Amino acid sequence: MAKAKKTVKPKKKISIKTPDFKLSSQQKLVLGSFLIILGVLFFIAFLSYLFTGKVDQSALSEFASRDIETKNWLSKLGAWISDLFIQRGFGIAAFIISGLTFLSGVYVLTDLSKDKLRKHWFWGILVMIWFSVLFGFFTYKNDSLSGTIGFEINSFFQDYIGKIGTILLLAFAFISYLAIRFKFTPQRIAAIFKKAKNNIKDDFNEDFVPVDNAHSDEAEDIKSAFDVDKKVEPTISNHSKIEANKPIELTQEPVKPVVKAAVTSPPIEIEIPKVEEEEELPMEIEVEAVKEELSETDNLANKLVEDFGQFDPTLELGNYQFPPLDLLKKYDNEGVTINQEELEENKNRIVDTLNNYKIGISSIKATIGPTVTLYEIVPEAGVRISKIKNLEDDIALSLSALGIRIIAPIPGKGTIGIEVPNKNSTIVSMRSVIASQKFQKTEMHLPIAIGKTISNETLVIDLAKMPHLLMAGATGQGKSVGLNAVLTSLLYKKHPAEVKFVLVDPKKVELTLFNKIERHYLAKLPDEAEAIITDNTKVIHTLNSLCIEMDNRYEMLKNALCRNIVEYNTKFKARKLNPNDGHAYLPYIVLVVDEFADLIMTAGKEVETPVARLAQLARAIGIHLIIATQRPSVNVITGIIKANFPARIAFRVSSKIDSRTILDAGGADQLIGRGDMLYTQGNDMIRVQCAFVDTPEVEKIVDFIGNQKAYPDAYLLPEYVGEESGTSLDVDISDRDILFKDACQIIVTAQQGSASLLQRKLKLGYNRAGRLIDQLEAAGIVGGFEGSKARQVLVPDLIALDQLLENEKK
Numbered sequence: 001m002a003k004a005k006k007t008v009k010p011k012k013k014i015s016i017k018t019p020d021f022k023l024s025s026q027q028k029l030v031l032g033s034f035l036i037i038l039g040v041l042f043f044i045a046f047l048s049y050l051f052t053g054k055v056d057q058s059a060l061s062e063f064a065s066r067d068i069e070t071k072n073w074l075s076k077l078g079a080w081i082s083d084l085f086i087q088r089g090f091g092i093a094a095f096i097i098s099g100l101t102f103l104s105g106v107y108v109l110t111d112l113s114k115d116k117l118r119k120h121w122f123w124g125i126l127v128m129i130w131f132s133v134l135f136g137f138f139t140y141k142n143d144s145l146s147g148t149i150g151f152e153i154n155s156f157f158q159d160y161i162g163k164i165g166t167i168l169l170l171a172f173a174f175i176s177y178l179a180i181r182f183k184f185t186p187q188r189i190a191a192i193f194k195k196a197k198n199n200i201k202d203d204f205n206e207d208f209v210p211v212d213n214a215h216s217d218e219a220e221d222i223k224s225a226f227d228v229d230k231k232v233e234p235t236i237s238n239h240s241k242i243e244a245n246k247p248i249e250l251t252q253e254p255v256k257p258v259v260k261a262a263v264t265s266p267p268i269e270i271e272i273p274k275v276e277e278e279e280e281l282p283m284e285i286e287v288e289a290v291k292e293e294l295s296e297t298d299n300l301a302n303k304l305v306e307d308f309g310q311f312d313p314t315l316e317l318g319n320y321q322f323p324p325l326d327l328l329k330k331y332d333n334e335g336v337t338i339n340q341e342e343l344e345e346n347k348n349r350i351v352d353t354l355n356n357y358k359i360g361i362s363s364i365k366a367t368i369g370p371t372v373t374l375y376e377i378v379p380e381a382g383v384r385i386s387k388i389k390n391l392e393d394d395i396a397l398s399l400s401a402l403g404i405r406i407i408a409p410i411p412g413k414g415t416i417g418i419e420v421p422n423k424n425s426t427i428v429s430m431r432s433v434i435a436s437q438k439f440q441k442t443e444m445h446l447p448i449a450i451g452k453t454i455s456n457e458t459l460v461i462d463l464a465k466m467p468h469l470l471m472a473g474a475t476g477q478g479k480s481v482g483l484n485a486v487l488t489s490l491l492y493k494k495h496p497a498e499v500k501f502v503l504v505d506p507k508k509v510e511l512t513l514f515n516k517i518e519r520h521y522l523a524k525l526p527d528e529a530e531a532i533i534t535d536n537t538k539v540i541h542t543l544n545s546l547c548i549e550m551d552n553r554y555e556m557l558k559n560a561l562c563r564n565i566v567e568y569n570t571k572f573k574a575r576k577l578n579p580n581d582g583h584a585y586l587p588y589i590v591l592v593v594d595e596f597a598d599l600i601m602t603a604g605k606e607v608e609t610p611v612a613r614l615a616q617l618a619r620a621i622g623i624h625l626i627i628a629t630q631r632p633s634v635n636v637i638t639g640i641i642k643a644n645f646p647a648r649i650a651f652r653v654s655s656k657i658d659s660r661t662i663l664d665a666g667g668a669d670q671l672i673g674r675g676d677m678l679y680t681q682g683n684d685m686i687r688v689q690c691a692f693v694d695t696p697e698v699e700k701i702v703d704f705i706g707n708q709k710a711y712p713d714a715y716l717l718p719e720y721v722g723e724e725s726g727t728s729l730d731v732d733i734s735d736r737d738i739l740f741k742d743a744c745q746i747i748v749t750a751q752q753g754s755a756s757l758l759q760r761k762l763k764l765g766y767n768r769a770g771r772l773i774d775q776l777e778a779a780g781i782v783g784g785f786e787g788s789k790a791r792q793v794l795v796p797d798l799i800a801l802d803q804l805l806e807n808e809k810k
């Protein structure tokens, strides 16, 4: 049902546009015949020009005057056109124009391929210019043989490369033309020559064979045979004589020469050249193998693309404006703030501390980041790395600073890194990362400008590649700002047609701002009032609905023989997928869950199962999950979830254990907070200062987008009917379970609407008990599904129940 709902939009788009651009048969007839007649007109005018052109020259200056007479067969118009094309244009090569115009008419009338016609025009014009330049070679002044264009081009070439150069250039153009247009190759030319040679040889042989034969003995024999035959004739006619005059000699003799002639003549006819010809064949086949074959659907798609262009998903909101950079704030304390003094001081302390522990350093280098500075040291030979690693706390103590992290060794480098927080940290504004070239020029599908690395480089990550992101961090360390940075990045880069968000916000305050862009960017369940989900039961429905959407999308991909959403959308844009077959452009869907721990605590498995399913399977069909949590404990970030979220962001956490839960490594406990974070995509860990975007900035952006023309509704997800959510509100009374009455009495007596109660009391399986609950809901005895809580019982006592059931019968 939901699928039907979603495919309606694209269907409309196509069916409305299709007929607009096609020529009707009448229009084709009119246009085709017009072009044919125009071609004929050109031809007559040009032909006439060859005879009358000179005479008409003088008349052309007063062309507009009616009194002036012209000799051209098409009068003034003919004189003017031919002067334009021949004298001032391409000379007599302009006849090609008349031919091309005529041909165009024929193509339109007969509905032949426009591609071929375009090729004819392209090559025709090139040939025309070539001839015009060639003729220019034979004229000494600008005349009708070469036309002005040919004359001028020719004299231009002659001035620069001389006559011989010009001839060579023309010859080169000719050869290139043959090679490209007719696919001539040296082998093919050689084959043609050989064939011609053989034909000549054949002819030569045919002509001379009789002469040779005439002189040969065989010919003599044939002749004699003929003579013998002649001699035989009378004997045959006279049978009685044959029998009388020794018939053996007579019959043998005529046979002999015939046999001889038959045996001796074949050597002359042996065709050795033919064998040679066959040897050349593979060369020609190679040349012809270039041809491309298109399938029927390709042809149709190419024609559609030719007529209407590629499908543009953004067309419905064609005037949509992306939010400008000005909506984002500039901060005063941007840029590197650490000074030489601080650098020197830190360096000395590190060197001294290490020296105290007898660790020698051969070199030290500093990279200054927005919040921390990385000191890379190369220890002297023979120093154990683990020794330095163990000194983390001592170095922190000597530098009297928090948040010192030792990376020993730095992956890919032969150094050990010590990250020391700057005294004055700088803010990485959202504006600076959005404005960075890296983000602006990125080709990523879902680019996120998350912040700046330790070397002050903007870090842009692709959510489509991750494919899901886990964000964790203790409260107040920058998680919500991080989520906003992710959403803002996508809003700055993706058109509403290309990405949709499903926002889950149990805290009810973090993401409410995005309500304003509901009809642009948000997806929701059908018949829901609010797109942003704050209620946990609805989260379960939404997650399950996303699973249905995922299954639907896989089905569509399967039917389209595509492996992922990018291939599918490319195919759809190239009009190779028919919207009438249920195909539609698929936007990316990004599910953002702000407080995942809360969901897991209240709904447990009901949430974990669909999340795990989506995380495992949804990457190929463009559904990506971003899950944020304050409480990174193992019962929230379970093994199955962790396994499917290779990309993780950790803000500061309170303990090493929490850091391990998120990153599978320590380090997050040593961050300094306020957006200082560690990012990993499975292997390396990068320290990043998260871009800062404040609520007023987000408000401005959503206002800017929200004030623009929107879709009629939010993107509708497929409808999900929960197992226990009153599926059978239309259950027929006659279809009721035989235990229905008993079940009613148990539920009303216990005043508790739960399936497990029925299971226990009536000794039923879960499915039957569930169906009974559905029937009770349909009868109005219990209320709707309320997550893990038991349903409300709507009938106060057994008397009321009897009344209700009596009324039903009437």
Ligand SMILES: Nc1ncnc2c1ncn2[C@@H]1O[C@H](COP(=O)(O)OP(=O)(O)OP(=O)(O)O)[C@@H](O)[C@H]1O
Pocket: 427, 428, 473, 474, 475, 476, 477, 478, 479, 480, 481, 482, 630, 674, 675, 676, 689, 690, 691, 692, 693
């Ligand atoms: N990237 C950043 N740069 C500078 N300051 C930041 C950054 N991120 C967060 N902060 C500061 O930290 C404060 C708290 O951030 P935020 O609200 O994102 O924390 P949180 O982890 O979402 O907390 P909670 O879980 O309680 O909602 C912000 O008000 C801001 O002052």
